Amino acid sequence: MEMKKSFRATVCVAALMVSSASVSFAADEVNIYSYRQPFLIEPLLEAFTKETGIRTNLIFANKGLETRIKAEGEYSPADLLLSTDVGRLQAAAQQGIAQPVVSDTLKANIPAHFRDGDNQWFGLTSRARVVYASKERVEQDSITYEELSDPKWQGRICTRSGQHDYTIGLIASMIVHHGAEETKTWLEGVKANLARRPTGNDRAQVKAVYAGECDIALGNTYYMGKMQTNDKEPEQKQWAESVRILFPNSDGRGTHVNISGMLLTKHAPNRESAVKLMEFLSSEEAQQIYAEGNFEYPVKEGVQPSELVMSWGSFTPDSVELSKIADARKEASELVDIVDFDAGAN
Numbered sequence: 466m467e468m469k470k471s472f473r474a475t476v477c478v479a480a481l482m483v484s485s486a487s488v489s490f491a492a493d494e495v496n497i498y499s500y501r502q503p504f505l506i507e508p509l510l511e512a513f514t515k516e517t518g519i520r521t522n523l524i525f526a527n528k529g530l531e532t533r534i535k536a537e538g539e540y541s542p543a544d545l546l547l548s549t550d551v552g553r554l555q556a557a558a559q560q561g562i563a564q565p566v567v568s569d570t571l572k573a574n575i576p577a578h579f580r581d582g583d584n585q586w587f588g589l590t591s592r593a594r595v596v597y598a599s600k601e602r603v604e605q606d607s608i609t610y611e612e613l614s615d616p617k618w619q620g621r622i623c624t625r626s627g628q629h630d631y632t633i634g635l636i637a638s639m640i641v642h643h644g645a646e647e648t649k650t651w652l653e654g655v656k657a658n659l660a661r662r663p664t665g666n667d668r669a670q671v672k673a674v675y676a677g678e679c680d681i682a683l684g685n686t687y688y689m690g691k692m693q694t695n696d697k698e699p700e701q702k703q704w705a706e707s708v709r710i711l712f713p714n715s716d717g718r719g720t721h722v723n724i725s726g727m728l729l730t731k732h733a734p735n736r737e738s739a740v741k742l743m744e745f746l747s748s749e750e751a752q753q754i755y756a757e758g759n760f761e762y763p764v765k766e767g768v769q770p771s772e773l774v775m776s777w778g779s780f781t782p783d784s785v786e787l788s789k790i791a792d793a794r795k796e797a798s799e800l801v802d803i804v805d806f807d808a809g810a811n
């Protein structure tokens with residue numbers, strides 16, 4: 466059985482991009498399948514190995530990891546899946562590729578609204594979906610998601626596709642707070658205010674504000690850090706310089722946040738060591754490294770984000786359970802189609 470497992474593991478590794486130079490699946494190792502990039506995860510794994518002596522193998526891919534884990538079944542070498550977006554984590558759990566982890570450490574370190582009620586997935590970092598507002602053309606210093614449907618923003622809003630995970634998460638959070646009917650009306654209003662058809666990624670929307678095509682854009686917080694520190698494409702620093710971040714609803718029900726997170730696979734061959742790694746990732750030390758690496762927010766209370774991230778201002782996050790938002794995603798996606806959001810304003 467062990468031989469077979471190792472063989473399958475080797476096949477699997479060959480088919481994927483592997484960041485670790487030599488990959489073997491001996492005892493006291495943890496195998497990680499990750500949608501998060503190696504540059505972000507490797508410093509964490511190094512710290513873990515230094516502290517525990519447990520070695521790790523990291524396999525990175527842009528897509529298909531859930532399918533792979535499912536296909537590998539009980540022979541899967543994967544212990545942990547690292548992913549982004551609560552929708553993806555919840556969907557993975559619903560596919561039956563996760564197993565619950567009951568851990569006092571995880572419970573103590575990760576706030577309840579950032580983990581699954583059945584202990585199938587756990588958040589590790591959070592990011593807020595905010596408004597990037599033109600410094601030149603937007604005077605107000607606070608905003609709400611609700612007011613994005615106000616005609617005062619007509620022809621002034623840029624966003625990526627309504628069907629993208631990030632937008633779906635935000636619309637799902639509106640459904641959780643206001644119900645589907647009211648959210649539909651709101652979405653029609655936002656659509657009517659779009660400066661152009663939804664196109665491009667989050668950074669492309671900020672670029673459009675910089676270029677004067679729109680006055681406000683929706684985007685995730687960490688892109689501000691990626692633009693501000695971008696030496697490869699220094700023009701992105703100018704895009705960032707043209708806007709400031711407004712945290713919608715921070716004075717009220719809180720700003721919509723999503724997570725990156727982890728789950729233990731159903732057939733994890735190194736369960737005990739993998740749980741140790743999960744607990745380590747929720748620790749203060751790891752939370753700091755992880756959140757800083759991608760300009761995100763630690764989920765563990767009391768751990769500060771980086772200085773650059775703090776310079777964007779503090780805010781009150783929406784504390785609604787993320788699993789409720791995940792549950793509303795299907796309805797959110799349907800609304801996007803019903804109002805034909807991606808066609809832009811008529």
Ligand SMILES: [Fe+2]
Binds near residue numbers: 685
């Ligand atoms: Fe992103």
